[in-house]
Structure formats: structure tokens, C-alpha cells
Amino acid sequence: MAAALGAALPGAAQAAPVVLVYHQVGASGGASLGIDPDALNRRIETLRRMGYRFVTASEAARAPASERVAVIQFDDGFESVYRLALPVLRAQGVPGTAYVIWSRVGQPGSLSAAQVQELRAAGWEIGAHTHAHAALADLSPAGLRRELAAPDQETGDAAPRCVAYPLNRQDARVRREARRQGLQCGVAGGPPTLGRADPMALPAPAITPWDDSLLPMRVRWGLDARAPLLLMGVTAPALDGVRGEHPATRPPLTWNPAHYELLGNGLISAAWRGERETRLAWREGAWSVNVAARRGVGPENGAYTGAGVALNVSPFTLAAGLDSSGPLLGGAVALGGYGELWGRASRLRDEWQWGWGGTFIPADYWVVTAAHDAAGTQLGLRAAVPWQSGEGRPLRLGGGYRWGEKPGPFAEAEYRVGSYAVTAELSGDASGERRFGVKFTSVW
Known part of the structure; x- marks a missing residue:
């Protein structure tokens, strides 16, 4: 950017x-x-x-x-x-x-x-x-x-x-x-x-x-x-959105438009798991800009694009913006150094849709996550393997469970090289369907 x-x-x-x-x-x-x-x-x-x-x-x-x-x-x-x-x-x-x-x-x-x-x-x-x-x-x-x-x-x-x-x-x-x-x-x-x-x-x-x-x-x-990554993260969702009509869908379950407490100077991620998802975050002082895009969601090939501008007045962060269907609101509160709780509200098909979640770091290299919206709920736990501690323990293993849309357990493995990471996810549901996903992330 x-x-x-x-x-x-x-x-x-x-x-x-x-x-x-x-x-x-x-x-x-x-x-x-x-x-x-x-x-x-x-x-x-x-x-x-x-x-x-x-x-x-x-x-x-x-x-x-x-x-x-x-x-x-x-x-x-x-x-x-x-x-x-x-x-x-x-x-x-x-x-x-x-x-x-x-x-x-x-x-x-x-x-x-x-x-x-x-x-x-x-x-x-x-x-x-x-x-x-x-x-x-x-x-x-x-x-x-x-x-x-x-x-x-x-x-x-x-x-x-x-x-x-x-x-x-x-x-x-x-x-x-x-x-x-x-x-x-x-x-x-x-x-x-x-x-x-x-x-x-x-x-x-x-x-x-x-x-x-x-x-x-x-x-x-x-x-x-990271210049090519940033350029791709800005242009790919925009180009994808002009290729035809896509019915509006919900924001990503775990997206926080008031992302600040756990944000450095910036973040970009791209994920593929039956749909395509891109996220961008950019911080300037007490302000941050958070963008999320989903494409190819469900059999209707639904799409979502949302962007919010957030202001941090510790321990609170407030966000406002627009998404595919109209106004977008968000907020977050810091948990005394242990993580944050967040919430968002946006309109979909003329109805307000609510979502909330949180990230909690109870001990070094342990992370508990939760998220909920109208489509379902997700709980997750991730821990870093105590290997190569002098390099920040680059291997992380985790898993959890999703309820609601496509319910079932999931497992994930992430490997980091400096400020870059690749995450692989395997999930399943009651029907026996197995899904594989991969995500690339860069932070700074």
C-alpha cells in the first residue's frame, strides 16, 4: 500500500x-x-x-x-x-x-x-x-x-x-x-x-x-x-468483484474490523479452503485500516468485501466502515495484555448481522480463540511446539470445532519463517466430507 x-x-x-x-x-x-x-x-x-x-x-x-x-x-x-x-x-x-x-x-x-x-x-x-x-x-x-x-x-x-x-x-x-x-x-x-x-x-x-x-x-x-503482496492484496479482490454478479454473503467468521491490540504495523493474508479469502491490516499510530474479502462462498458463489477504519483509545478500539451491503461497525476491548474481545455489526439482506469473538493468550505460546455469528460458532486452541525456541518456536499445532454451517472438527499446522507463515488446515463434517485449506500470512 x-x-x-x-x-x-x-x-x-x-x-x-x-x-x-x-x-x-x-x-x-x-x-x-x-x-x-x-x-x-x-x-x-x-x-x-x-x-x-x-x-x-x-x-x-x-x-x-x-x-x-x-x-x-x-x-x-x-x-x-x-x-x-x-x-x-x-x-x-x-x-x-x-x-x-x-x-x-x-x-x-x-x-x-x-x-x-x-x-x-x-x-x-x-x-x-x-x-x-x-x-x-x-x-x-x-x-x-x-x-x-x-x-x-x-x-x-x-x-x-x-x-x-x-x-x-x-x-x-x-x-x-x-x-x-x-x-x-x-x-x-x-x-x-x-x-x-x-x-x-x-x-x-x-x-x-x-x-x-x-x-x-x-x-x-x-x-x-512485500510490495507485490500488498499490491495483490488490494487489486485481486477488486478485479474478482468486477467479473460478474455475486450474491452478498456474510463477513469471515473470525474477522475483526477493530483489529488493533494484536496488530503490529501491518498484516496481509490469503487463504484457500473451498473459497478465497484475503485480509489486509495497516496501522498508523492509534489508527488502523482493516479490510476483508471473501469470494466463491457456497454453491451460490457468494462474495463479501468490507473495510473499516479503527481508532484506539486504550483499552478500547472503535471501528466504522462499509461493506458489500452497507454500513459496518466494530469494537474491541483489550484484556490487560492477555488478548482482546471484539464485536462487529453489518447489514445483510436488510437485516443487521452480529458477530463477536476473542483471542486469549493465557501462557507463553498458547492461544485460545473463539468466534460466533449467525452462521455458527468456532472454538480453537493453538500451541507452539517447544522446538527451535531461539527462532520463536516456528512450528505451531492446533485444532478445534465448528458448529452451525459446515460443523465438525478441524486441525491445523503452521510453520513460520521469520515474519512469514504458511498454515495448512484439515476439517470434516458429520457427512464425512473432508476439506483441505492453506493460508499464507505476512506480518510486520
């Missing part, structure tokens, strides 16, 4: 600040995991020619919107940052920002406490990458406090000012707890915002292996790897 607007209005969506995020130095491993020292040197020279001044993360969060500032960021605290990136940045007179996983300091391959102090003495900023690199948006309030607290033995008198959220996963609960821990800014990843970025969720567009050529264009227009 922001990238598309930026492409249409050159210069209007120029990212301020520009944040380049790397992990290992001198080793390959994906689009953003590794960078060669020579390539790092070229990136710095490119941005400098474009008029950017290099600062640390906390300085960028305080910089005026009109000033061109850039941040060179290294996540995870690999020892190669000290050996290979420090000499490059020192020769260029550029300060770096290293986000350290506190539990890994001193371990093989990671920065030692002495190296952390030397980076700080060289003008670098040392930020927090949490205690153990957990997926923060999946944690209970107690887990958030544990992960976002900085250990005194590692920081001494220099408490971190900023946090880089692991896997780019954060929400309003995470941002609030980061502020309570005294943090002044956070890096959330993702494409640039349309307005002034939230200092607790600064965007950091994904880099590409081709940035020797593409970096000037990406910086100018705010292009991110």
Missing part, C-alpha cells in the same frame, strides 16, 4: 529514516542474513551520495521527518560484526547499531561482553534483541517482561534505548511493555509508513541481494519485499 503510493508519487513516500538490517557479516544465508564487507562499504557510499547522514537507532527515532538519516543495523550479536563490520564502519566514520540477544553474549560465535563494550566505546549503540530471541507477540505479560528486561551484568550503566523485535513480530501489548521497560524506540521491520513512523515500531524494509543496483530506487520509493 505505502510502496504502491510511493511508486505513484515519486519522493512522497521517501523513508525517513532508512534502516538497513543485517545479521552475519562475511557469510551468506538469505536476503537479509549476511553481507560481505565490501558490499557493506558500497551500501554506505551509495546512501552517502544520496545525502544521508548516518546515525544510531535512537538518534534516528528523534530525527526530524525532513532530515535524511540512515541506520546500519546488525541483529543477533554475531561475533563477525565485531571482526568484519567494525573496521568498515570505523574507516567510514559511521556509527553502527548492534541488537544483542542477551542470553547469547559470550557464547561461541556471538559477541563477548568485552566486545560489546568496545563497540559501545567506538560510538556504536547497543540495543536489545530480547533475552532469548522469542516471538514476542506470542507471549503472555509475564513472558514479555522477562524477554524485554535487560540484564544489569550485560548493560551496566548503559541501559539500551532501543529494541529490535525478533522476527519482526510485535503488537500493542509488546510496544506498551517495551515502554514500561524504559525503551524509547523499537524496530519492527516492514515497509515504510504513510506518515511519521511510530518510534516504538520503526519500519525497516527488507534488503535484497541486488541492492548494489536497487538500493537508490528502494530508498526513494520505500519499496519493500
Whole structure:
């Protein structure tokens, strides 16, 4: 969305600040995991020619919107940052920002406490990458406090000012707890915002292996790897809707038009399970825009499109908008850091249709969901398998039951790669019919 607007209005969506995020130095491993020292040197020279001044993360969060500032960021605290990136940045007179996983300091391959102090003495900023690199948006309030607290033995008198959220996963609960821990800014990843970025969720567009050529264009227009996904999410439902008449149907059972408490900076998902469903969410400060579209529903090939604008006044969020049949209203209330309850009302065939639901996070990596509308009820439970905890436990298993329309049990498995996820679902009903579905999700 922001990238598309930026492409249409050159210069209007120029990212301020520009944040380049790397992990290992001198080793390959994906689009953003590794960078060669020579390539790092070229990136710095490119941005400098474009008029950017290099600062640390906390300085960028305080910089005026009109000033061109850039941040060179290294996540995870690999020892190669000290050996290979420090000499490059020192020769260029550029300060770096290293986000350290506190539990890994001193371990093989990671920065030692002495190296952390030397980076700080060289003008670098040392930020927090949490205690153990957990997926923060999946944690209970107690887990958030544990992960976002900085250990005194590692920081001494220099408490971190900023946090880089692991896997780019954060929400309003995470941002609030980061502020309570005294943090002044956070890096959330993702494409640039349309307005002034939230200092607790600064965007950091994904880099590409081709940035020797593409970096000037990406910086100018705010292009991110998710730009094609966002463009598809906006245009596909619209194009689908003009291909013929489709009878109006209900909103997706679990859609919350007042989505905010459990929203980071944005979300896009596309699902296929006998019908096609697309969802978009975009947050700007206390406001969010939430869009849902359904196509090919039931034997009548029904369709639904709805969009709401929501305003958060903690702990409440209120939403209003339009859908296929008329006005749309919504609301949500936060559950003290444990999730949210939500409700919506819309008109279908000249009658008001009500729906409600909730998401509850009783313990780390456990999620209980519920939803109800005129067509039926759904209850679900999902848990993360305690495997690869240092990568946010990427495998999740769950299941539940649906009553009403197409009743029966369902089971699901989700696998995450950073801020992307693929979910497979298998469901059945009393007649013995089996249905398979798949969903792709990207958050930032």
C-alpha cells in the first residue's frame, strides 16, 4: 500500500529514516542474513551520495521527518560484526547499531561482553534483541517482561534505548511493555509508513541481494519485499468483484474490523479452503485500516468485501466502515495484555448481522480463540511446539470445532519463517466430507 503510493508519487513516500538490517557479516544465508564487507562499504557510499547522514537507532527515532538519516543495523550479536563490520564502519566514520540477544553474549560465535563494550566505546549503540530471541507477540505479560528486561551484568550503566523485535513480530501489548521497560524506540521491520513512523515500531524494509543496483530506487520509493503482496492484496479482490454478479454473503467468521491490540504495523493474508479469502491490516499510530474479502462462498458463489477504519483509545478500539451491503461497525476491548474481545455489526439482506469473538493468550505460546455469528460458532486452541525456541518456536499445532454451517472438527499446522507463515488446515463434517485449506500470512 505505502510502496504502491510511493511508486505513484515519486519522493512522497521517501523513508525517513532508512534502516538497513543485517545479521552475519562475511557469510551468506538469505536476503537479509549476511553481507560481505565490501558490499557493506558500497551500501554506505551509495546512501552517502544520496545525502544521508548516518546515525544510531535512537538518534534516528528523534530525527526530524525532513532530515535524511540512515541506520546500519546488525541483529543477533554475531561475533563477525565485531571482526568484519567494525573496521568498515570505523574507516567510514559511521556509527553502527548492534541488537544483542542477551542470553547469547559470550557464547561461541556471538559477541563477548568485552566486545560489546568496545563497540559501545567506538560510538556504536547497543540495543536489545530480547533475552532469548522469542516471538514476542506470542507471549503472555509475564513472558514479555522477562524477554524485554535487560540484564544489569550485560548493560551496566548503559541501559539500551532501543529494541529490535525478533522476527519482526510485535503488537500493542509488546510496544506498551517495551515502554514500561524504559525503551524509547523499537524496530519492527516492514515497509515504510504513510506518515511519521511510530518510534516504538520503526519500519525497516527488507534488503535484497541486488541492492548494489536497487538500493537508490528502494530508498526513494520505500519499496519493500512485500510490495507485490500488498499490491495483490488490494487489486485481486477488486478485479474478482468486477467479473460478474455475486450474491452478498456474510463477513469471515473470525474477522475483526477493530483489529488493533494484536496488530503490529501491518498484516496481509490469503487463504484457500473451498473459497478465497484475503485480509489486509495497516496501522498508523492509534489508527488502523482493516479490510476483508471473501469470494466463491457456497454453491451460490457468494462474495463479501468490507473495510473499516479503527481508532484506539486504550483499552478500547472503535471501528466504522462499509461493506458489500452497507454500513459496518466494530469494537474491541483489550484484556490487560492477555488478548482482546471484539464485536462487529453489518447489514445483510436488510437485516443487521452480529458477530463477536476473542483471542486469549493465557501462557507463553498458547492461544485460545473463539468466534460466533449467525452462521455458527468456532472454538480453537493453538500451541507452539517447544522446538527451535531461539527462532520463536516456528512450528505451531492446533485444532478445534465448528458448529452451525459446515460443523465438525478441524486441525491445523503452521510453520513460520521469520515474519512469514504458511498454515495448512484439515476439517470434516458429520457427512464425512473432508476439506483441505492453506493460508499464507505476512506480518510486520
